[in-house]
Amino acid sequence: MKDHLHLNEQLCFPVYVFAKEIINQYRPLLDELELTYPQYLVMLVLWEQDKQTVNQLGEKLKLDSGTLTPLLKRMEQKEFVSRVRSTIDERSVNISLTEKGKSLREQAQAIPQKMVASMGISTEDLESLKNIIHKITNTRK
Amino acid sequence: MKDHLHLNEQLCFPVYVFAKEIINQYRPLLDELELTYPQYLVMLVLWEQDKQTVNQLGEKLKLDSGTLTPLLKRMEQKEFVSRVRSTIDERSVNISLTEKGKSLREQAQAIPQKMVASMGISTEDLESLKNIIHKITNTRK
DNA sequence: TTCATATAAATTGCGCACAATATAATTGTG
DNA sequence: CACAATTATATTGTGCGCAATTTATATGAA
Numbered sequence: 001m002k003d004h005l006h007l008n009e010q011l012c013f014p015v016y017v018f019a020k021e022i023i024n025q026y027r028p029l030l031d032e033l034e035l036t037y038p039q040y041l042v043m044l045v046l047w048e049q050d051k052q053t054v055n056q057l058g059e060k061l062k063l064d065s066g067t068l069t070p071l072l073k074r075m076e077q078k079e080f081v082s083r084v085r086s087t088i089d090e091r092s093v094n095i096s097l098t099e100k101g102k103s104l105r106e107q108a109q110a111i112p113q114k115m116v117a118s119m120g121i122s123t124e125d126l127e128s129l130k131n132i133i134h135k136i137t138n139t140r141k
Numbered sequence: 142m143k144d145h146l147h148l149n150e151q152l153c154f155p156v157y158v159f160a161k162e163i164i165n166q167y168r169p170l171l172d173e174l175e176l177t178y179p180q181y182l183v184m185l186v187l188w189e190q191d192k193q194t195v196n197q198l199g200e201k202l203k204l205d206s207g208t209l210t211p212l213l214k215r216m217e218q219k220e221f222v223s224r225v226r227s228t229i230d231e232r233s234v235n236i237s238l239t240e241k242g243k244s245l246r247e248q249a250q251a252i253p254q255k256m257v258a259s260m261g262i263s264t265e266d267l268e269s270l271k272n273i274i275h276k277i278t279n280t281r282k
Numbered sequence: 283t284t285c286a287t288a289t290a291a292a293t294t295g296c297g298c299a300c301a302a303t304a305t306a307a308t309t310g311t312g
Numbered sequence: 313c314a315c316a317a318t319t320a321t322a323t324t325g326t327g328c329g330c331a332a333t334t335t336a337t338a339t340g341a342a
Binding site for chain 1: 144145146147148150151152153154155156157158159160161162163164167178182185186188189201203246249250252253254256262266267269270271273274275276277278
Binding site for chain 2: 299302306307
């Protein structure tokens with residue numbers, strides 16, 4: 001009667017390690033922009049649509065206010081975003097890009113290609129991984 | 142000329158979210174054993190082979206002493222492991238299972254199946270995901 | 283209108299994760 | 313043997329990530 005309590009049998013461990021590796025691959029690229037990986041994700045979301053509430057960011061990035069509030073304060077200090085409480089609904093805080101935040105986008109252009117290159121994953125593997133994770137995470141909801 | 146700075150185009154974001162989801166799925170199961178996910182990984186490694194140095198654990202789990210030292214101290218406080226400096230090489234610290242740590246293995250037996258069940262992933266998807274991540278992370282070294 | 287309920291952020295507290303540095307023991311080379 | 317270089321762990325500091333709680337505002341039903 002075999003059990004399954006072995007590290008290398010786990011699905012979860014490889015995913016956990018892979019996720020950390022990705023973030024570590026990003027680090028040198030993002031250091032140049034003075035961004036961390038989660039901060040970079042916030043920028044991606046804001047570059048697509050400026051001015052969003054903390055709540056909207058949190059839903060898209062799957063992060064709660066306990067993570068976002070201090071993170072966004074750090075981004076405000078670095079002058080990438082502004083945090084302004086909404087006048088319409090004073091419970092909400094609007095996060096908007098500053099000019100510095102908008103212009104950072106140009107510097108970030110090169111990142112996706114650099115990442116693909118530095119990870120050394122073939123385009124096919126990358127596609128199939130993307131597909132399967134997409135399938136799994138969406139089937140589940 | 143299209144750029145690639147869009148959240149949903151990224152490979153990395155789905156992997157990052159999926160890894161977090163996995164850990165969150167583990168949480169209620171591991172709470173019962175008074176373990177966090179990284180601590181559970183340490184237990185898996187020690188259940189396979191008792192008495193390992195911090196270094197050996199770190200290599201298997203891809204974690205450094207800055208992470209492991211405090212984590213292992215917490216596990217020591219909960220009396221799952223002992224930390225004893227090696228007499229042969231006094232730079233090393235041997236991490237061994239206590240009786241409580243050994244017996245915890247029985248309580249953990251049910252976890253892998255519960256996880257597979259609660260994640261709602263088909264066995265095939267699970268296998269192919271495991272394979273592709275394995276392929277990617279091993280090709281790369 | 284009033285008051286319970288819901289919602290949005292912020293706060294607190296804990297545990298990683300990792301870079302950088304420090305400390306101490308060991309090893310290798312002349 | 314001496315001593316520089318290496319190795320193993322610990323420490324410090326910063327930044328998530330999340331549970332639990334708090335504070336403030338808004339909403340909805342009686």
